[in-house]
Amino acid sequence: MTAKIIDGKEFAAGVRAKVAEHVVRLKEENGLVPGLAVVLVGEDPASQVYVKNKHRSTVEVGMNSFEHRLPADTSEADLLALIDQLNTDPTVHGILCQLPLPAHLDEELVINSIVPEKDVDGFHISNVGLLNTGQKSMVPCTPLGCLMMLRDHHGSLSGLNAVVVGRSNIVGKPMASLLLRDSCTVTIAHSRTKNIEALCRSADIIVAAVGRPEMITGDWIGEGATVIDVGINRIDHPEKEGKTKLVGDVHFDSAVKVAGAITPVPGGVGPMTIACLLASTLTACCRSNGLSEPEGLTA
């Protein structure tokens, strides 16, 4: 068997197109323009690229983008003051602080200072609680993107066995909650899980979000399973000296021979993260104005 490749770039383009259509309608019918504020503290090179891409994509779908770039030595008090200002700005419907933050800033404190309704990352403790109790919440963008691709591929996820490898607050745990909500039987596996290979082999769906390059090889995967690879790991290029290569948490070449469907890295889950951020900003704007939510763009 050779797996179907789930093209995240194409899927994300579709999500952005749907968001753009809704934005036009919101403007015409309600005189509203959704606004997204992104806060970047410091000069982490990868974060700078992600923030630039977020700005470009936000503008492309017709939303307002408010970018705040702060120096690496910004004090917690100054950052909290900015968030406070964004919390009460009626033109801002979504706020996020690009992670990781510099070490002197308390990530939890900063995230929890964003009002939950504008927390488009879905990391605020209230949104975590709402998601885990099956209530309406803002949902983290990467798991939301994975869910959209899984629903598209399978139709219904009900009754499927899903193994989420990785227990991070940003991906593993919310992914498990979302799959459970769609009536999957969910297991979260991690570094201490016994017989992890056999567990993965029994899964209809594997979501790999462990942060270890190419850990999940073809022999961990059951024939025909769907494999969603969340990993983004830069490793030394095996053939080109001095060059690097981006790989996932799944060993693609062996996995593709066994899986039924698989997301590549790059070009799989990654592009969905920003597309879902736009979708969540639209959702936040609709909710805060008492309008019905865009169909197919939320969990």
Ligand SMILES: Nc1nc2c(c(=O)[nH]1)N[C@@H](CN(C=O)c1ccc(C(=O)N[C@@H](CCC(=O)O)C(=O)O)cc1)CN2
């Ligand atoms: N506040 C947040 N911080 C971070 C998040 C997040 O969701 N919210 N996620 C990541 C970074 N991230 C978005 O912020 C992100 C990561 C990767 C991609 C992406 O498109 N990746 C490409 C490859 C890119 C490359 O060549 O390096 C792919 O997988 O195809 C988009 C967004 C951490 N911080």
